[in-house]
Amino acid sequence: MIRWDKRIKLLFLLPAVIWVLALTIAPLFFSLYLSFTDVKREVVITGVEEIPILDKDGNPKTRSDGSIRTKKVKQKELQIKYDWVGFKKYKRVVNDQEYQDAAKFTFIYVIISVFVEIVLGLFLAFLFNRRIYGRGFMRSLMILPIFATPFAIGFMFFTILFEVSGPLAWMGIPFLSNHNWAPFSVMLVDIWQWTPFCFLVFLAALQGIPDDLIEAATLDTKSAYKIWTSVILPLLQPIIVLVILLRVAESAKLYDYIASLTKGGPGTATQSVSFLVFNKAFKMNDFGYASAGSFLMLIVVMIFVMLFFTRLRKTYE
Amino acid sequence: MNRNQGSLLTSIYTIIALGITMIFFFPLWWSFSNSLRIPKETFTVTGVGIPFINFTPTLGNWTHQLSFPEAHIALYNSSFIAVVSTALAIIVGLPAAYALARFRFRFPPNKDITIWFISQRVLPPAAAVVPFFVLWNMLGIYDTKFGMIIVQTTFIMPFVVVIVRQTFLDLPIELEEAAMVDGATHIGAFLKVAVPLSVPAIAAASLIMFTFAWNDYFFVSVLMMKNFTLPIYIAGGVDSRGVQFWFIAVRTMIAVILPLILCLLAQRYIVRGLTLGAVKG
Amino acid sequence: MINKVITTFVTLLSALAIALPAVAGKHVNWKDDGTVDLIHEDGTVINITREQLGAAYGPDEKPFEGETITVLSLDSGPKGGISGPLYSARPIWEELSGAKVELALVPFADLYSKMMLDMKNGTGLYDATITGAFFYGDLVDGNYIIPVEDIGYGTPDYGQWSYDSIPPNLRKLHEWNGVGYGVMNDFDGQVFYYRTDAINNPEMAAQYKAETGDELKVPETLQELLQISAFFNGKNWDKGDDETDYGTVLHLKVGEQGHYHFQSLSASFAITPGPLDKYHGVYWFDPDDMTPLINSPGHKAALNFLKELHKTGPAAQIGWSLGEAWDVFLRGKAVFTFSWGDVGSLCQDESRSNIKGVCGSIAIPSSTVYYDHEKKVMVETDNPVTYGNTTGGTWHGVVSQFSENPEAAYAYLAFMATEPWHMWSAANGWTGVDPGAYFNYLEPNGTATMDQYDAYGWAPTDIQMYSDAYYDNYTAPISLEYLRIVCTPEYWDIMDKNLSAAMSGQKTTDEALDDTAASWEEITDRCGRDRVLNMYQEAIGYNQ
Structure with missing residues (x-):
């Protein structure tokens, strides 16, 4: 390593660090503060200035009764009051049946969809790692879902899961109208979009395994199953863990799909924490509830990330 | 493993892979197909929604x-x-x-x-x-x-x-x-x-x-x-x-x-x- | 390299997009006979007198030259409900007034939040909002909107329209304490639609007689309706295909407008008929202390009825919003639906409907049992009265207190409230603007003529029934009271979720409505019981 002077290295690093600090940590603290307060916002009009409206020649425009038309510019003041209320909001959130249901749904959603994505992704990677025709082309088609706009995907699936005459209607499953099935429909969307991602990563990892390692193992046993469990999976393990971490963190944010697919319904069967919090904040103007609700969620996600912390540190050694 | 068996396996794998690929590609295709239909046909077109075969496409929506x-x-x-x-x-x-x-x-x-x-x-x-x-x-x-x-x-x-x-x-x-x-x-x-x-x-x-x-x-x-x-x-x-x-x-x-x-x-x-x-x- | 590709691509896409629109033509033709032709982009011509148009406009008079207004609206694009007419009117009114109109796009679910954010912060981004009548509580409470009298209503300057042309039940949705705030546009209320060919089919009638022992006729009570709906459901009575058809189709999706079905339907179960007092004519709350009535035996009976009714249609409708449900009815696959005026006019639109000419309508039939809030018993009656409703948004424009050009904003809204323009938008299905003003009804109830509707492609039998059904609904002796208090969206949100849970079987009827009532008590406390109570009494005109 070159011996660089200290100021230079800080000059390189600090802008990004300050940027991110200022725009994530600071708002988070503010959010924390909000979750302990009641916010009252009120606009007070302090004065009205009437400016005559002029036409092209500079003469004031008039109404039919001869009075002059004016533009009313209002001076106003936004008064925001913060009242400290302690843990009241948290108590309300924790005891709220809707929040509990949303947390439960989000949890189950994350577990099942990530699990399916990993398994399916592994299977596909295995398949594509074989000698097959047109691999490049199919691979290209496979990965298209990853970058599609999630919010639009919700609508896309609405037409696909349409129960009366949609393309999957022959299955006779009440995809969106039954509170037991609807959660799976949302998971299906997640699985559709993100299995390709898992597949792609695992495929890259599989292709990175040196052939002689596999050949050596083939000498020992002819069982493909054995080779997978004793050689390939252990080698893939760090990558699988990383993918789990990324997927869990991403899918816990669930908002876009249900905003366009189910609206959290039927009833509250597919209401995620993000969706509930968003509605409380921006439909009901209940920012305190929203902050408290999202903080609880943040804490849970953070605990989860911490569990993976040592593994992550190794990855970025 | 002889050559024939190998190519047979390759074909089987290819077919499976192709099937799965099509399933993953289908939603995007369906959405595209939808954009070419008149409103009445949004939920009625059967099959896989191929223009000219399953319905008469229109660029009207676009x-x-x-x-x-x-x-x-x-x-x-x-x-x-x-x-x-x-x-x-x-x-x-x-x-x-x-x-x-x-x-x-x-x-x-x-x-x-x-x-x-x-x-x-x-x-x-x-x-x-x-x-x-x-x-x-x-x-x-x-x-x-x-x-x-x-x-x-x-x-x-x-x-x-x-x-x-x-x-x-x-x-x-x-x-x-x-x-x-x-x-x-x-x-x-x-x-x-x-x-x-x-x-x-x-x-x-x-x-x-x-x-x-x-x-x-x-x-x-x-x-x-x-x-x-x-x-x-x-x-x-x-x-x-x-x-x-x-x-x-x-x-x-x-x-x-x-x-x-x-x-x-x-x-x-x-x-x-x-x-x-x-x-x- | 890649950046080049992106730039080229974006440029290409935008170029394609810009190249497509037709060359903007002239939209206004000042004729010598004192009338004016307003010419739409698609060539439709609306003729209007200069008086109706407003004295401020003239061939050389552009009263709002250089001003810009922004209108916030539900958006579904240029050919969609509610926003459609705004798009159509824009180039015409821009040419008339010299002003520039910007339309802000907001999906239905975001309208309330966007509007309130702008109001609460006093930013004044939007000069006018096409608002739902259920927002009035919040709008009036914060003093966020301007009475129309202050900005040109009643003067000859701008588009001429009048509150006197609206039936009282609808008119009061545009006012608060007798002061007018809203500029009339859309009128909402649900009526009941049925397939005349199915009901009049002698073969079906014979079969119905054999199965139930009753005559097949247009239902007069909800109970009859259910029986007929159940009879038709699952049979292939619609000609020409091998699909099984349905009884009643509904739009019950949560977070959309499913709860309105419950409101319209439950009125005749849950309201005790009689002049307004503590027990009669009330639906939402006890007007003395804000105790929720939503879990009364009448409401519960209504929800149970709705559950039964929904079983006579596609199960998928639990997850449907308006469009999907209407689609089934319009394609001829269901015998009944009850919904807004759009269905009647969409029936006439042959790009979406197969049932032009057989699309009948009546005011929603009433239940033969209702709950008496005073005696606390369910009452049976053989001849229930008609319950009207103004369920829905009655989407219309209000002008923001923070607007810099309130008069221009008002003039734009008033332009669309003039009789010729309103007739055009009410008679066309895609506009989402529904009839309600006296001039929308056929003679003798109103002043519209069959020719006018004929010009917009209506089948004569359809429009006759449609006009009568709406007239009956809006002038009914008893009407479902409209909830217009602060926090209304919150009350409705939790009710909506619980109703949906009940319909999908996640909760029982009792659980759903009892939970709703409990949440309502909590909301009332949070929003301030006295404040809410006062507004409630004011909104329904209740004096102790």
Whole structure:
């Protein structure tokens, strides 16, 4: 390593660090503060200035009764009051049946969809790692879902899961109208979009395994199953863990799909924490509830990330 | 294993793979097919919705949607915000990536700084959006492209830092040292040697960042009102009288077509990008 | 390289998009006979007198030259409900006034939040909002909107329209304490639609007689309706295909407008008929202390009825919003639906409907049992009275207190409230603007003529029934009271979720409505019981 002077290295690093600090940590603290307060916002009009409206020649425009038309510019003041209320909001959130249901749904959603994505992704990677025709082309088609706009995907699936005459209607499953099935429909969307991602990563990892390692193992046993469990999976393990971490963190944010697919319904069967919090904040103007609700969620996600912390540190050694 | 058996297996695997590929491709196809149908046929077309075979296609929805300025505004806003945020993220993030690859920090150590950058991706947007909303209002940058760019830049920056850091690590340091022996400054070595050699990785990171900024709905729906982007424009296809799937399909296509093309262009780098540099594709 | 590709692509896309629109023509033709032709982009011409148009406009008079207004609206694009007419009117009115109109796009679910954010912060981004009548509580409470009298209503300057042309039940949705705030546009109320060919089919009638022992006729009570709906459901009575058809189709999706079905339907179960007092004519709350009535035996009976009714249609309708449900009825696959006026006019639109000419309508039949809030018993009656409703948004424009050009904003809204323009938008299905003003009804109830509707492609039998059904609904002696208090969206949100849970079987009827009542008590306390109570009494005109 070159011996660089200290100021230079800080000059390189600090802008990004300050940027991110200022725009994530600071708002988070503010959010924390909000979750302990009641916010009252009120606009007070302090004065009205009437400016005559002029036409092209500079003469004031008039109404039919001869009075002059004016533009009313209002001076106003936004008064925001913060009242400290302690843990009241948290108590309300924790005891709220809707929040509990949303947390439960989000949890189950994350577990099942990530699990399916990993398994399916592994299977596909295995398949594509074989000698097959047109691999490049199919691979290209496979990965298209990853970058599609999630919010639009919700609508896309609405037409696909349409129960009366949609393309999957022959299955006779009440995809969106039954509170037991609807959660799976949302998971299906997640699985559709993100299995390709898992597949792609695992495929890259599989292709990175040196052939002689596999050949050596083939000498020992002819069982493909054995080779997978004793050689390939252990080698893939760090990558699988990383993918789990990324997927869990991403899918816990669930908002876009249900905003366009189910609206959290039927009833509250597919209401995620993000969706509930968003509605409380921006439909009901209940920012305190929203902050408290999202903080609880943040804490849970953070605990989860911490569990993976040592593994992550190794990855970025 | 004899040759015939091998090619038979290959065929079987190919068929399975093709089947699965088609299943994954189908929703996109269906949406495209929807955009070519008259409203009455949205839910009635059978089969896999092939134009001319299953129904008579029309371009009516497309011409209709594109003939109003709202479509252009959305397209322009989305492109502008995504391009500028990406550029900004690169300008700010690239030196940090370089610093993390080339210098040693002690408190906190390099890898912890890297992980800290990554943790921004883990942060639930729901936790950050309320303060953003309040602050943006206070600062008067609510409902501005500028405000939106700041937000997007923040949340896509980890990509460039982490992805390009890995590339810088792989570059032989001797090249930069040679440049500095020739009299270049540190900054010169970075700009003239390291950056040009990492262009592919930077491009990959850009594509991914661009797509994330382009696709975002959550922040845009809160922080924008008059200035709307494509996802909001799509949402606008739902009115008091229900979802207009025929228009939504058009809008969806307008929104996804660019990311899909980028995705194909950037295929080689997606793995590294989306795993935040942990897996080399 | 890649950047080049992107730039080229974006440029290409935008170029394509910009190249497509037709060359903007002239939208206004000042004729010598004192009338004016307003010419739409698609060539439709609306003729209007200069008096109706407003004295401020003239061939050389552009009263709002250089001003810009922004209108916030539900958006579904240029050919969609509610926003459609705004798009159509824009180029015409821009040419008339010299002003520039910007339309802000907001999906239905975001309208309330966007509007309130702008109002609460006083940013004044939007000069006018096409608002739902259920937002009035919040709008009036914060003093966020301007009475129309202050900005040009009653003067000859701008588009001429009058509150006197609206039936009282609807008129009061535009006012608060007798002061007018809203500029009339859309009128909402649900009526009941049925397939005349199915009900009049002698074969079906014979079969119905054999199965139930009753005559097949247009239902007069809800109980009859259910029986007929159940009879038709699952049979292939619609000609010409091998799909099985349905009885009643509904739009019950949560977070959309499913709860309105419950409101319209439950009125005749849950309201005790009689002049307004503590027990009679009330639906939402006890007007003395804000005790929720939503879990009364009448409401519960209504929800049970709705559950039964929904079983006579596609199960998928639990997840449907308006468009999907209407689609089934319009394609001829269901015998009944009850919904807004859009269905009647969409029936006439042959790009979406197969049932033009057989699309009958009547005011929603009433239940033969209702709950007496005073005696606390369910009462049976053979001849229930008609219950009207103004269910829905009655989407219309209000002008923001923070607007810099309130008069221009008002003038734009008033332009669309003039009789010729309103007739055009009410008679066309896609506009989402539904009839309600006296001039929308056929003679003798109103002043519209068959020719006018004929010009917009209506089948004569359809329009006759449609006009009568709406007239009956809006002038009914008893009408479902409209909830217009602060926090209304919150009350409705939790009710909506619980109703949806009940319909999908996640909760029982009792659980759903009892939970709703409990949440309502909590909301009332949070929003301030006295404040809410006062507004409630004011909104329904209740004096102790």
